[in-house]
Amino acid sequence: MCGGIGLRIFKVQGLKPLHGKIKIQGAKNAVLPMMAASLLAEGRTEIRNVPEITDVFLMAEIVRELGCQVEFRDNVLKINAFGLSGTVISEKSVGKMRSSSLLLGPLLSRAGEVTTWYPGGCVIGKRPIDYHLDVLRSMGAEILDDGGMLIAKAKKLYGTTFRFPYPSVGATENAVMAAVLASGTTKLVNCAKEPEVAELCGFLRSMGAKISGERTGIITVDGVEKLFPTNHVTAGDRICAGTYLAAAAASGGKIEITGVEPVILVEPLKSLRKMGAGIRIFGAAGPKARICMAMEQRPAGIEIDTGPYPGFPTDLQSVFLAAEAAGSGESRFRETVYEARFEAAMRLAAFGADVSVQKDTAIIKGRYPLLPGIAETPDLRGGAALLVAALAADGLSVIADRGHLSRGYEDIGRDLRKLGADIEECEL
Numbered sequence: 001m002c003g004g005i006g007l008r009i010f011k012v013q014g015l016k017p018l019h020g021k022i023k024i025q026g027a028k029n030a031v032l033p034m035m036a037a038s039l040l041a042e043g044r045t046e047i048r049n050v051p052e053i054t055d056v057f058l059m060a061e062i063v064r065e066l067g068c069q070v071e072f073r074d075n076v077l078k079i080n081a082f083g084l085s086g087t088v089i090s091e092k093s094v095g096k097m098r099s100s101s102l103l104l105g106p107l108l109s110r111a112g113e114v115t116t117w118y119p120g121g122c123v124i125g126k127r128p129i130d131y132h133l134d135v136l137r138s139m140g141a142e143i144l145d146d147g148g149m150l151i152a153k154a155k156k157l158y159g160t161t162f163r164f165p166y167p168s169v170g171a172t173e174n175a176v177m178a179a180v181l182a183s184g185t186t187k188l189v190n191c192a193k194e195p196e197v198a199e200l201c202g203f204l205r206s207m208g209a210k211i212s213g214e215r216t217g218i219i220t221v222d223g224v225e226k227l228f229p230t231n232h233v234t235a236g237d238r239i240c241a242g243t244y245l246a247a248a249a250a251s252g253g254k255i256e257i258t259g260v261e262p263v264i265l266v267e268p269l270k271s272l273r274k275m276g277a278g279i280r281i282f283g284a285a286g287p288k289a290r291i292c293m294a295m296e297q298r299p300a301g302i303e304i305d306t307g308p309y310p311g312f313p314t315d316l317q318s319v320f321l322a323a324e325a326a327g328s329g330e331s332r333f334r335e336t337v338y339e340a341r342f343e344a345a346m347r348l349a350a351f352g353a354d355v356s357v358q359k360d361t362a363i364i365k366g367r368y369p370l371l372p373g374i375a376e377t378p379d380l381r382g383g384a385a386l387l388v389a390a391l392a393a394d395g396l397s398v399i400a401d402r403g404h405l406s407r408g409y410e411d412i413g414r415d416l417r418k419l420g421a422d423i424e425e426c427e428l
Helices: 028-040 054-065 091-096 098-111 130-138 169-179 195-206 238-251 262-274 314-325 343-351 380-391 412-418
Strands: 008-013 018-023 044-048 069-073 076-080 113-117 142-146 149-153 161-163 185-189 210-212 218-222 231-233 253-258 278-282 290-295 303-305 330-334 354-358 361-365 374-376 396-401 422-427
Touching: 008 380, 018 238, 018 412, 028 044, 028 054, 028 076, 028 098, 028 169, 028 195, 028 238, 054 069, 054 076, 054 091, 054 098, 091 098, 091 113, 098 113, 098 130, 098 149, 098 169, 130 142, 130 161, 130 169, 169 185, 169 195, 169 218, 195 210, 195 231, 238 253, 238 262, 238 290, 238 314, 238 380, 238 412, 262 278, 262 290, 262 314, 314 330, 314 343, 314 354, 314 361, 314 380, 343 354, 343 374, 343 380, 380 396, 380 412, 412 422
Parallel strands: 018 253, 044 231, 161 185, 303 330, 374 396
Antiparallel strands: 008 396, 008 422, 044 076, 069 076, 113 149, 142 149, 185 218, 210 218, 253 290, 278 290, 330 361, 354 361
């Protein structure tokens, strides 16, 4: 049975309402930029509550290739960047994950040069890094594009004023990491305001950086001469939390989520209430915060436009769409961030879902129960969406995954089983 083809099969018996409590893992989208930022200081940085996911392992391998020591066990990540010696990120490594582009700023700051490639990762439409390159050029970097290979050099980076045409999360993070050791003051306008950006800025401040304004969209960075290693506990993953809330909306039941601050889930929680969920929040922030959700009806139809934070996150579009496919009305989802993120919507047809896509909008007419289906995950969040649909299907569904889900979820099958889902897994 084990042929070593790298395929994980999820067998899901649907129509089992979810019940129980679950603690949310650390945030993937916060950890990856902090791993890149750790290269800015000589010595050992420790990050706790780190999810054991493929993207973290991939980034750790790239950091090792650059000459750093990395230890990772029991959700504790230790990076010693004292021995940073490399500045070349292999094409093979870059092709596996888009977040490798976050190393541009730190390597230019610390080593003065970096050779890399245009990044890979999920195929969800065009995801250019032009904004990353433009802001680095404005700080004095010379960047050559040699047939997809990027060669960047800077004897010294200098403070600048730069306005992002769009509030890109990755470009904002790269710019901040480049600016912390630059000479002078950098003013970044129209920045991303995602919680992960704010967490990175707090992380850098604990290293000795001078940063302000990260929650306002205008970030000011006063360059310092040196940063120092730090210790940090990663916040909970809001996308993971939203996934399990969407799963409960599709299947029905009552769940309690801890480990994530409800204040960073305002729009998803607002949408869930419109869908008919009963939600109680205990503590908007802090380690004891809880979200309790009960779904005693079919999800009512809603309209959602994705957008930069504090708008509805694009990473939750697919799973909420899947929940509405098993709803009781008509819903419209308008995708404003990525132009090709409706692949999962089209694959819901395997479950009998009534979904049509018109340019940037998906129209869903809910039906319940869905039909048991067989499908393969198209990407990370799309894979989670197929599992959500399977939970609302009357029968046994089979979902095949070629490693997408493990990029962002420690063990999504395990977590859903904790909540009472009937899921079996096997490796092929």
